[in-house]
Amino acid sequence: MLSVALFAVLSTLAAASPAKVNVVRERNNVSPFVSPSGLNLTYSSKYNSSLPNVVIMATGGTIAGSGAGAASSGVYSAGAIGVEALIQAVPDMLNISNIYGYQIANVGSPSINSTIQLAIAKAANAILCAPGSVTDGVVVTHGTDTLEETAFFLDLTVNCGKPVVIVGAMRPATAYSADGPANLLQAVTAAASPLSKDRGALITMNDRVGSAWYTQKTHVNYLDTFKAPEPGYLGGFFNNELFYYNSPATPTFKKTFNVNNLTSLPRVDIVYGQQEFDGRLLEAALAFGDVKGLVIASPNGGVGADAAIARVAGRIPVVRHVRINVGMIAPSERVPTGNATISSGLVNNQKSRIQLMLALGTGADPRETFEEPLRSILYGK
């Protein structure tokens, strides 16, 4: 449950307009950095005119987590430490960039919702993309459990070429094996670097850089959990120095959305299927009334499922992926029973949910959103 105070911060932020700017609260009063109206920056470093400017937006998660002791790496409270403490724990960042901190939320990532995601996207657009912006990059600190969803959301909604880097940690700040400080240093290094431009939103974890479009969490416990199983990483860090394998590129299937005027997004749920899947949970979801779209994470079909799917897909958009979460789903006209549903293509279940919410919220056609890139890349039409 979001606190009243957090809602107050978010509604102030929702009113932020890129056109109105405030001079940020400074320690030495000479930085050219300006903060969009309504953004209450909680930390700014001593300004060094020879360095780039990076804004860290903190949302909570394990990177800001606190455990019972240094040996406690798996049992702890996420979102216990504020942005100022996160920054002060990694003083080397201040040799790489001027740092501005913004506490946008302080929650475990299962509590991140589309209100917070819209707030981050609007703030990032205002800070990075407004004319005259002197900000070189944005870092978002986030719990890892749903990090890939927010990263994908930002990849689709912040697109002026400047780096947006999402980072988390698998161990709380209090653990012997805390990975947050190194991950944060690397995230700031990536956000401050011109090498990171025009690559979309990035995820930096465990010495690797991945595209937010492709990268997903693959293991519950271990540090090397963020991977892009088919396309692989974009680059990495050697001795904390950033490198990329190739020059910048955009994921071929990527669609973008302008959310700057949105204050909410429609609800989309995911229904999981298994042997004996008959689609009745889809009908149950529809019966709630507030569900405006569905994603099916299922084996392909099931006894009785096709009829239920067709009934529900006649009422709201239903995107079809499979529960394996990696791989290509054929466009609907190639699937005998697929016409009622929308093919996810390469977009996994949790990212399909984000993309369907964005399509519905911005008035884009859901089928075109998912299937037009698929057809154009597979068949050239």
Ligand code: SIN
């Ligand atoms: C969370 O996602 O907020 C907790 C788990 C993590 O950050 O690794």
